[in-house]
Amino acid sequence: MASKVTERGPAARRPFLLELYGSALGKKYVMAITGIVWMGYVLAHMIGNLKLYQGADYINEYAEFLRQDLMSPIIAQGATLWLLRSVLIVALVLHVVAAYQLTVMNKKARPESYRSRRDFVAADFASRTMRWTGVIVLLFILFHVADITLGWANPDPDGSVFDRTVASFQNPASAGFYLLANLALGFHLYHGSWSLFQSMGWNNPRFNHWRRAFAIAFAVIVVVPNLSFPIAVQLGIIS
Ligand code: HEM
Numbered sequence: 347m348a349s350k351v352t353e354r355g356p357a358a359r360r361p362f363l364l365e366l367y368g369s370a371l372g373k374k375y376v377m378a379i380t381g382i383v384w385m386g387y388v389l390a391h392m393i394g395n396l397k398l399y400q401g402a403d404y405i406n407e408y409a410e411f412l413r414q415d416l417m418s419p420i421i422a423q424g425a426t427l428w429l430l431r432s433v434l435i436v437a438l439v440l441h442v443v444a445a446y447q448l449t450v451m452n453k454k455a456r457p458e459s460y461r462s463r464r465d466f467v468a469a470d471f472a473s474r475t476m477r478w479t480g481v482i483v484l485l486f487i488l489f490h491v492a493d494i495t496l497g498w499a500n501p502d503p504d505g506s507v508f509d510r511t512v513a514s515f516q517n518p519a520s521a522g523f524y525l526l527a528n529l530a531l532g533f534h535l536y537h538g539s540w541s542l543f544q545s546m547g548w549n550n551p552r553f554n555h556w557r558r559a560f561a562i563a564f565a566v567i568v569v570v571p572n573l574s575f576p577i578a579v580q581l582g583i584i585s
């Protein structure tokens with residue numbers, strides 16, 4: 347293909363990564379890589395949250411360790427948490443922006459007549475589900491940080507991490523939102539961890555049943571314990 351000619355001569359090439367990001371493939375890479383970052387986080391976070399079952403002292407001490415001593419003295423006290431937070435925030439922003447831009451791109455160039463009706467319906471259902479579950483999870487993260495980390499939306503804002511978590515889950519509306527959001531997260535993780543293989547080009551048909559098994563197992567392992575926490579507080583098992 348002939349390159350575009352401008353008044354200054356042939357169009358200057360953008361840096362490789364920007365050029366790649368301009369394509370749908372580049373945006374899919376960004377979604378897959380940032381998705382993997384958050385998959386790692388939600389798995390580690392769920393494992394940490396299991397300390398709720400061990401009792402207040404365990405989870406409070408663990409939260410203090412994350413805040414102050416993670417990677418110390420290799421990295422200055424308290425700095426690792428901010429490093430991790432920065433990676434998570436950047437990954438979340440990139441994930442949401444790439445998702446939005448891909449949706450716009452797909453809408454503009456939707457070759458409906460080339461697709462079979464069955465594929466079209468399946469793909470459309472999956473992407474619509476991803477959009478809705480994504481929006482719910484995003485709103486959840488904002489609420490959750492305001493609720494437990496910052497205490498702004500919490501009935502016991504000055505309590506310990508354990509107290510704030512229990513206070514939040516004792517409120518049926520808040521517990522219900524945690525359940526809804528974690529179910530949405532389950533669908534999002536299932537479809538996301540299935541399609542990230544496709545996006546990264548790791549999709550040999552011989553491995554498809556492993557991909558599906560991995561996607562289901564990952565979603566279940568993260569979400570089932572997460573669902574159990576608000577339920578355990580409502581039932582008085584954690585108090
Ligand atoms: C029922 C399930 C969950 C429980 C019991 C829970 C519990 C907690 C607790 C106790 C904290 C505060 C830690 C601290 O301040 O030291 C926290 C922070 C956080 N949680 Fe969760 N969480 C749950 C689900 C999730 C999910 C599904 C996500 C993401 C999709 C998430 C993302 C975060 C984030 C981003 C923070 C802020 C971390 C920071 O302070 O830098 N949580 N969570």
